[in-house]
Amino acid sequence: MSKMKYIRQIEEFQPSCAQEAADKAIVLDICARFGDILTRANLTCHITSSGLILNEGKDKMLMVHHNIYRTWTWTGGHADGEEDLEGIALREAAEETGVAAVELLLPDMASLDILPVFGHVKNGKYISAHLHLNASYLLQASEKEALAVRAGENTAVVWAPLAEVAGRSKEPELIRVFGKMLSRLDIALPL
Numbered sequence: 001m002s003k004m005k006y007i008r009q010i011e012e013f014q015p016s017c018a019q020e021a022a023d024k025a026i027v028l029d030i031c032a033r034f035g036d037i038l039t040r041a042n043l044t045c046h047i048t049s050s051g052l053i054l055n056e057g058k059d060k061m062l063m064v065h066h067n068i069y070r071t072w073t074w075t076g077g078h079a080d081g082e083e084d085l086e087g088i089a090l091r092e093a094a095e096e097t098g099v100a101a102v103e104l105l106l107p108d109m110a111s112l113d114i115l116p117v118f119g120h121v122k123n124g125k126y127i128s129a130h131l132h133l134n135a136s137y138l139l140q141a142s143e144k145e146a147l148a149v150r151a152g153e154n155t156a157v158v159w160a161p162l163a164e165v166a167g168r169s170k171e172p173e174l175i176r177v178f179g180k181m182l183s184r185l186d187i188a189l190p191l
Contacts, residue, residue: 005083006038006047007031009135013109016180023114027133037133038079045131048115049088050076051139052181053097054105061165061178062141064096064154068120072160072168074178076134085109085135097157098148099141110181111136115173138181163190 003011010028015021030037030045037046052074053062063072077092079085086104093102115132147157160168162182166175166189179189 006079006085006135009085009109010112013112013135015112016184020112020180024112026114027112030133038081038083040078040080043128043130045114045133047079047085047135048076048132049079049085049092049135049137050074051089051093051102051137052110052178053093053099053102053139053141055143055159056140058185058187060143060159060161062093062097062099062147063158063160063165063168064150065156065158066154067152068122069171071170072158072165073171073174074136076136086137089135089137089139093139093141096150096153097141098150099145101145102139102141105138105140106184109135110138110184111177113177115177136177136181138184162187165189166191 010024013024015024034042036042040046064075066073075093075096076089079088082088090102094100113134115134117130117132119129120127143159149155149157165178169175182189
């Protein structure tokens, strides 16, 4: 029996630091132990995929203002049964920004992280704290493309100069992730 695509993608991921190596081992262990981590039916942890979208000059990041967290952040979402982590990141990037032509900047996953999600209310329902087993990809899009808000997900979409990214976000754990992803392109995230 062949391995599921998302497991192969996680196994092929090359960690850039001790945190990613440790998280990769834990995520693969969770994949082996839990029956369903591709859907939100697993209330403890589930697979998500995100995209850090850069412009052609690699000096701006496409950011969305997230409805639940009320901060500027990247694009991404739940697997919701889909096995292709790369495909999830590309789909979510297009859906959340309105940009039709989003492409991979690097051919492989750029980061793998276990991200905490604090309890919150979504669509009038309380969602308990849980973990996102998050695969991240470096993506690219043109600044010339029209941007569009996705009602229910975000309230704004903007190309932010990299020098503004850390100041726009209220999520320090994601600033760390953005920085290590950009370092794969030899770009330093100004703090």
